[in-house]
Amino acid sequence: MKFLTNPHFLLTLTSIFWAFNTVAGRAAVGEVSPLLIVSVRWFFVSIILSILCKNQLKKIWKILNNRVKWLIFMGLFGFTGFNSAYYIAAHNTIAINLGLVQGTMPAFIIIIAWIWLKDKINLTQFLGVLITFVAVLLVVSAGNLSLLLNLELNNGDIIMIFACSLYAVYAVGLRKKPKIGALPLLTFFAYVAFLGSIPGLIFEIFSNQFILPGYKGCIILGVIIIFPSFLAQIFFMKGVEKIGPSRSGLYTNLVPVFSSILAVLFLGENFKFYHFLSLTMIFAGIYLFENKNKINSLLIKSKLNDN
16 A cells, blocks of 8 residues: 555644644643643653564664764754643643644744755745645634734744744754664654653642643543654654655644644534635645646746747
């Protein structure tokens, strides 16, 4: 089944699982404290991955032993830092702001890839990014773009912008990963993420912001551990490996759309026409970005024919 290894299919699933994270992050308010979520998710992911990869870890460590700085950098930026900022933001801003800011992640990735790796972006690619960004605005404004003019950034929005920049650095940094499997690499990232989360958890406890989960909180943690923490990270790494960080990052524009769909399924909200319109625009933007060479050739031929 080729579709199971298709990067576009995997990245679409990644966006769906990250949408789970958005819903779970909002549902966690009052149920479990944000930095506890970070520690618990990477503690259990570390255990699961250690069991699955137990026969590969020694061999992989011989390779990563020479890349310790990169390993720590990636784990702290893409996992501990991003997750901590994400769940704190989810406790301090409304859903429309959270979705809006998260939709800017592809722009962060493209800019950082341009600065760090000297990636180039042409007009067709820029148009694709612009279309998908407008589609995201359509979703987060509930089909009324004029609402965006009245938004004011609060602490949660600022924290979410910071979170997106951290994950963008991680996404671009994946281009420099050694040639090892996604699963054992994620195992070592999870170790770094868990260890890096401990200072934040200690701070949360001593600042009286610590909330132990009840039954509902445990369900939320289970969803976060399995989908955005485990499966989504593996699929995203495979996607970046095959098509690069800039193209992979474009799929994060689907997260607000899927979040809306999940809200319909789990919260009983109505599916509106702007949801359908946004999905159409996002996939059109992705098509432009993915087929830039073909489209540019058609435009050149068209100009030649006109002459």
